[in-house]
Amino acid sequence: MCADLNVDVLVIGAGPTGLGAAKRLHQVNGPSWLIIDSSEKAGGLASTDVTPEGFLYDVGGHVIFSHYKYFDDCINEALPKDEDWYTHQRISYVRYKSLWVPYPFQNNISMLPKEDQVAAIDGLIDAALEARVASTKPKDFDEWIIRNTGEGIANQFMRPYNYKVWAVPTTKMQCQWLGERVAAPDVKRLLQNVVLNKVAGGWGPNATFRFPARDGTGGIWIAVANTLPDENKRFGKKGEVTKVDATKKVVTLKDGTTIGYEKLISTMNVDQLVETMGNQELVTLSKGLFYSSTHVIGVGIRGARPERIGDKCWLYYPEDNCPFYRATIFSNYSPYNQPQADVKLPTISIADGSKPASTEPKEGPYWSIMLEVSQSSLKPVDEANLLKDCIQGLINTDMIKPDDEIVSTYHRKFDHGYPTPTLEREGVLKQLLPKLQDMDIYSRGRFGSWRYEVGNQDHSFMLGVEAADHIVNGAVELTLNYPDFVNSRQNGERRLDQGPVASKRNGAALPSRSK
Template identity: 40%
Template sequence: MRTQYLIIGAGPTGLGAARRLSELGIRDFLVLEAKDHPGGLAASHRDAKGFTWDVGGHVVFSHYEYFDRMLEDVLGEEYLEHRREAWVRIAKRWVPYPFQNNIRHLPPEMAWDCVRGLLPHVRPALQNDHPAHFREWIEHVFGPGLARHFMLPYNFKVWATPPEDMDYKWIGERVSVIDLEKTLENLVLAKDDVNWGPNSSFRFPLTGGTGEIYRRVAARLGDHIRYGRGVVRVDAHAKTVHCDTGETYAYEKLLTTGPLDILARDRLTDAPDAVREAASGLAHSGGWIGGVGVEGPKTDSRCWMYFPESDNPFYRVTNFHHYSPNNTPDPDGMTVRHRAYMTEVSFSEHKPEPASHLDSVVDGLVNVSLMAESERDAVVSTWEMRLDYSYPVPTLGRDAALRTVQPWLEGHGIFSRGRFGGWKYEVSNMDHSVMQGVEWAERMALGKPETTYAL
């Protein structure tokens, strides 16, 4: 079969591209999806006990008018709005997020260690004009105290990668930097500073989890999406894609949203050695998502929590019952009689997986006081999903690798976008990912330049 525009993957990027092509009046396109459902890493699943779980801790906020309009179109008024309430668990107490702005909640000795590290004669100077890596950036910007107590252990828990192997240029709005004067003001005047960041308020679908957004987008595309088509080979010169069903699809332009390293290293039949080698150098973490449903009403108003310490395996826990009452199996949909803890654990060659995820997660929930010891018997449901690809890691060699791989692909009519297609964590939120697809479609159909994804 031949089509003008072929899209691999019905996640946010692929669906964003397909939706925009359809809006532009283009009908000659197809989306191939390996699974039997849309959404990719933004999908949601309902377990046998009636709990809904997302594939990770997603919240809906936006940098783009188009994305906002899309949400309004597909959700209507069927969503809830929340003010972010995020916390850090450290030293057996809760500290409001961002941690570095709220150290007044720490034990006095730890708070002083953090403040002292910010003093000009203590804060490490840069060895050159720019940090050599993420670790040097952390220690220079935050000082040794904040680095030791939070920034270094937490970031290793998230990335499963030594920070000295990572670049720092991706940071942008992802990390709240420190202001010594503001830190001292908050400390002395006992003030909290909790409004930093673009996700200080967010929306969430009333039913179906985050994946409901993409189920509704996909439903409008009808038979332009073909499920159960896993891509096994791409011939860049013949411009054909071969699926595990035995089908072959010919295309004029190809958008692929799966992992770039797998595409260039394993799927392309005719990529040069330099492209394969560059793609093989791209690094990523894996992830394990564990849902724990507990009988008993919610006991706090927190949205999500960060965990830098080693008395638990997870780096983040989401109070998923707080996002929507329909995420739990409560019959009236409003009086929440269950809690739904969604936990996230990373792994890599640098950070092995726990031997028993569910046991270690329940132990961790007890250790950090989210569950009482007596509530172990109140666990009524568990759900888990293992992700080989969770986060694309912005390593020191990432940008050079992308500058080798992406131009070669585009020279052959192949465009790789999305969280793992583009391999840029700094533009891989849901809104970024959708817009990478939208902007690709506009580039193909209208000749407009892409702005979200750039080398």
């Protein structure tokens, strides 16, 4: 290869996927490798920003829960002390008609007004009767919703909320991605709870989660990157890719440096990767992939955390009285996610938009809220007024009061926010990913493999680990190819004592489940 530098395996991107690949390549101590990233710090879409006032905001709602022991071991190596972490019980609600309905909504209709309970129960009964005679699988997400929850819950929560999240109608989404991400209600238990006026909780893999004490989620990945040798890392301007020549197997960087490789693990957005390759066939194919953008909004407030907020973690908003679909009480995750109480900050505005009586800096305490807003060609957003609209939405939903003092704001847009599981997605990926792999390019990660169902931090990390293992010894890439398997709470994968599966491919057979 005619390049300035040659390695066996080049890894593009230092988010969780790229770091997983690099970590595994470093451990096996076999092929030569290098990881590059255009950002000065590791983390990618799991990084953390800090405002000038000292408020931390993750670039989206991230918490640590895991399906893999290997993932646990790697982050515990990076942050090994008990004081490095806080462990939380999830306290999560849906805001509906000025009520706080415990999450998941569809399991807690006992908390709804009576007329809404009746509509929900009618739909659930219809759905249960239909399910007894249905002979086909749902054709899309909307049909899955109707079959599982009925029209009542669909119209109360599932349709409006999912549109706010995905920025596409549920009729345009497939339903194979669901797995453990959407709770299908237990109708008998649900009706018992209505009669007994009981609440159902604790559902899902993140009912208990960890969060780093300092530096936000991004601090985890900076710490993981710090376990890798400096000579194998190129971050910042010297790591920005401008061209990928798949024929010559050479990557060109912005500074003109060329890097030759035998195998390439790319965590770039796959639609942007094929553009850098200049392969028109793949560019055309990638046009069939849809994504939404994400706006992350942060609001820092002076004063003690209100009693009505309490220990809430994250909250869901299906209604149109606010632009955000989710709010995270980020100050509840760690006392170091905001300035300490003795830090003096000026009030920049009152929540109702009026000017403060004084802008003299004064002490806290402080608390903070992080909001997420989706945007797509099917769901436009007034970007210029979004921060103002979000603050008004916080007032509308009783999250903050009109006279609250705002001391800090944050707004950042991520063009690629959610890889949307549209009806067309599988048809594209079944062609695109194998074509790239035939060129020795392993496109992996949240937007590299475009599979939201394996897009959490643990999944993303293992996509990189397993790609490295496949390159080194032909191991099966479980997370990419069998997302339902790795997401099953019964599969025992999280408790495996060994590292990643290292068995050779054997047709399409799955490995046996561990005890």
